[in-house]
Amino acid sequence: MQSILSVSQVSKTYGSGHKALDHVDLEIRRGEIFALLGPNGAGKTTLISIICGIVTPSTGTILVDGHDAIRHPREARSRIGLVPQEIAVDMFSTVASTMRFSRGLFGKKPDQAYLDQVLKDLSLWDKRDAKIMELSGGMKRRVMIAKALSHQPEILFLDEPTAGVDVSLRRDMWKMIGKLREQGTTIILTTHYIEEAEEMADRVGVINKGQLLLVEEKAVLMKKLGKREMDIALVEPMTAVPVELNEWHLSLEDEGHRLRYVFDAQAERTGIPSLLRKLADLGIGFKDLDTSKSSLEDIFVDLVEHKEASNEGAVA
Amino acid sequence: MTGVNFHGIWAIYKFEMARTLRTLWQSVVTPVITTSLYFIVFGGAIGSRIDSIGSVNYGSFLVPGLIMLSLLTQSIANASIGIYFPKFTGTVFELLSAPISAVEMVIGFVGAAATKSIVIGLIILITSAFFVPLRIDHPAAMLAFLVLTSVTFSMFGFIIGIWAKGFEQLNIVPALLVTPLTFLGGAFYSIDMLPEPWRTVSLFNPVVYLVSGFRWSFFGQGDVSIGWSLGVTGLFLLLCLGLIIAIFRTGYRLKN
Ligand SMILES: Nc1ncnc2c1ncn2[C@@H]1O[C@H](COP(=O)(O)OP(=O)(O)OP(=O)(O)O)[C@@H](O)[C@H]1O
Ligand SMILES: [Mg+2]
Numbered sequence: 001m002q003s004i005l006s007v008s009q010v011s012k013t014y015g016s017g018h019k020a021l022d023h024v025d026l027e028i029r030r031g032e033i034f035a036l037l038g039p040n041g042a043g044k045t046t047l048i049s050i051i052c053g054i055v056t057p058s059t060g061t062i063l064v065d066g067h068d069a070i071r072h073p074r075e076a077r078s079r080i081g082l083v084p085q086e087i088a089v090d091m092f093s094t095v096a097s098t099m100r101f102s103r104g105l106f107g108k109k110p111d112q113a114y115l116d117q118v119l120k121d122l123s124l125w126d127k128r129d130a131k132i133m134e135l136s137g138g139m140k141r142r143v144m145i146a147k148a149l150s151h152q153p154e155i156l157f158l159d160e161p162t163a164g165v166d167v168s169l170r171r172d173m174w175k176m177i178g179k180l181r182e183q184g185t186t187i188i189l190t191t192h193y194i195e196e197a198e199e200m201a202d203r204v205g206v207i208n209k210g211q212l213l214l215v216e217e218k219a220v221l222m223k224k225l226g227k228r229e230m231d232i233a234l235v236e237p238m239t240a241v242p243v244e245l246n247e248w249h250l251s252l253e254d255e256g257h258r259l260r261y262v263f264d265a266q267a268e269r270t271g272i273p274s275l276l277r278k279l280a281d282l283g284i285g286f287k288d289l290d291t292s293k294s295s296l297e298d299i300f301v302d303l304v305e306h307k308e309a310s311n312e313g314a315v316a
Numbered sequence: 317m318t319g320v321n322f323h324g325i326w327a328i329y330k331f332e333m334a335r336t337l338r339t340l341w342q343s344v345v346t347p348v349i350t351t352s353l354y355f356i357v358f359g360g361a362i363g364s365r366i367d368s369i370g371s372v373n374y375g376s377f378l379v380p381g382l383i384m385l386s387l388l389t390q391s392i393a394n395a396s397i398g399i400y401f402p403k404f405t406g407t408v409f410e411l412l413s414a415p416i417s418a419v420e421m422v423i424g425f426v427g428a429a430a431t432k433s434i435v436i437g438l439i440i441l442i443t444s445a446f447f448v449p450l451r452i453d454h455p456a457a458m459l460a461f462l463v464l465t466s467v468t469f470s471m472f473g474f475i476i477g478i479w480a481k482g483f484e485q486l487n488i489v490p491a492l493l494v495t496p497l498t499f500l501g502g503a504f505y506s507i508d509m510l511p512e513p514w515r516t517v518s519l520f521n522p523v524v525y526l527v528s529g530f531r532w533s534f535f536g537q538g539d540v541s542i543g544w545s546l547g548v549t550g551l552f553l554l555l556c557l558g559l560i561i562a563i564f565r566t567g568y569r570l571k572n
Binding site: 014015049052053054055056073074075076077078080082084086088089090091092093097100101102103104105106107108109110147 | 321322323324326327328330331334335338402405406407409410411412413414415416417571572
């Protein structure tokens with residue numbers, strides 16, 4: 001099946017000389033939910049802005065449903081809706097009028113019934129005649145989504161949709177994304193939170209320092225990234241990890257008050273029971289156990305190190 | 317979608333007109349008061365001591381000049397803020413990401429700014445009829461000049477709005493260039509009244525041709541021939557249009 005969006009060899013160097021994207025290749029399948037994960041400054045917004053025609057790429061091509069986004073912008077752009085990272089909307093307009101504006105701007109003829117439905121889906125119905133400056137931050141964010149949906153895009157970009165958003169909006173948003181997906185809309189979202197990607201996405205891409213490090217089915221990635229950490233709070237602080245515990249590769253944290261064990265939650269044997277037995281044998285007392293998923297930060301470090309290691313391997 | 321994005325043009329036009337209507341009171345009252353002041357001061361107090369210019373009494377002679385002055389400043393102010401404000405607030409992202417061409421966008425923005433200027437021009441015309449005797453020899457030409465000037469200078473304002481990096485820059489071109497050129501362009505006198513070499517120097521001022529052509533449509537007399545007036549105005553229009561197209565081609569100050 002032809003992909004609905006095809007990004008090839010896209011690079012971007014800003015006027016400041018900063019290289020924000022470095023030869024990015026990406027294929028998005030029709031109807032999927034794709035999560036782009038990356039730390040601050042990774043190039044997520046830059047990539048989205050280039051696809052949407054807001055930023056000019058330094059090199060590379062983009063095909064939207066087969067249409068070259070630079071040579072045939074009209075065909076490409078009419079298929080795309082964008083919810084930007086920052087709230088940017090005319091504060092003097094009313095909610096309903098700004099949606100009609102967006103719909104018109106994208107060349108669609110008026111359809112108030114459809115817009116009313118979007119208003120209801122996003123719990124904005126009561127606010128439809130309110131000026132945007134009178135709305136709370138979360139409601140403004142809903143308006144940004146409503147504007148993007150007002151022209152019925154086939155591809156929807158959500159740039160950090162859940163940043164600064166409360167639980168109810170987050171839930172609304174997931175519901176809305178589910179509904180859009182049923183209708184066949186392709187959705188590309190960026191996030192810092194691996195949980196969010198886990199919750200919604202079919203596939204995940206990881207970007208760092210302008211390079212797309214990997215693109216993977218979520219299930220596969222979650223397995224790869226399924227590392228967890230267990231922190232053991234010690235009764236007595238220690239200065240070094242006893243040699244008897246070497247096989248677990250523990251690290252000492254918190255000035256000797258905690259032992260940290262990194263394990264693979266998906267593995268058949270986590271090594272936890274044997275570790276706890278060993279601690280008891282050695283007479284090492286502990287007050288508390290705490291497990292957590294490894295943070296996205298750790299995952300990036302991991303990925304980047306792997307990448308660099310393999311690059312060195314290739315050179316050698 | 318193929319062909320022209322009429323819905324897009326209409327959306328921008330309506331949005332810009334709504335912006336004007338929000339401040340309708342200022343938009344209408346300000347020109348009426350300013351014009352009245354001009355007529356009281358220049359037409360009444362000073363004008364009574366000035367001879368007729370050609371066959372036209374000085375008060376009436378002022379009318380086309382005053383309308384031109386307002387058309388120029390209003391067109392530039394409206395169109396420049398119309399595109400500058402979205403840049404300033406970030407809402408320009410939506411315009412840039414929309415399937416709308418440069419020409420379509422310009423039609424929306426410039427159309428709205430020009431509409432407002434034309435309405436203000438007509439308001440001034442009506443106001444002036446209360447102060448001085450008026451005749452319009454060539455009404456069709458008068459309207460044509462009104463529209464042409466409004467469109468041209470709205471485009472000029474649009475360019476300034478894209479170029480400006482701050483509110484100061486937004487005002488600098490109108491204050492340092494357009495107002496002086498208008499005042500020196502024969503809005504309040506005939507350039508024939510100037511001594512040489514200033515008369516000849518004035519012929520390099522494009523506003524002279526606008527005012528002269530516009531005045532010709534009222535009284536059948538102007539500083540330069542109507543052909544020259546039309547030619548120079550048309551040339552300026554094409555120049556602005558070319559600049560705008562170049563701006564969108566290169567993404568100048570709109571895109572990174
Ligand atoms: N207009 C600009 N001019 C110069 N550099 C820019 C510009 N916009 C972004 N950058 C730089 O490009 C890099 C990528 O920025 P981008 O906004 O794409 O990151 P991001 O992944 O979206 O980050 P975040 O998670 O913080 O939103 C950053 O180093 C940023 O400083
Ligand atoms: Mg970003």
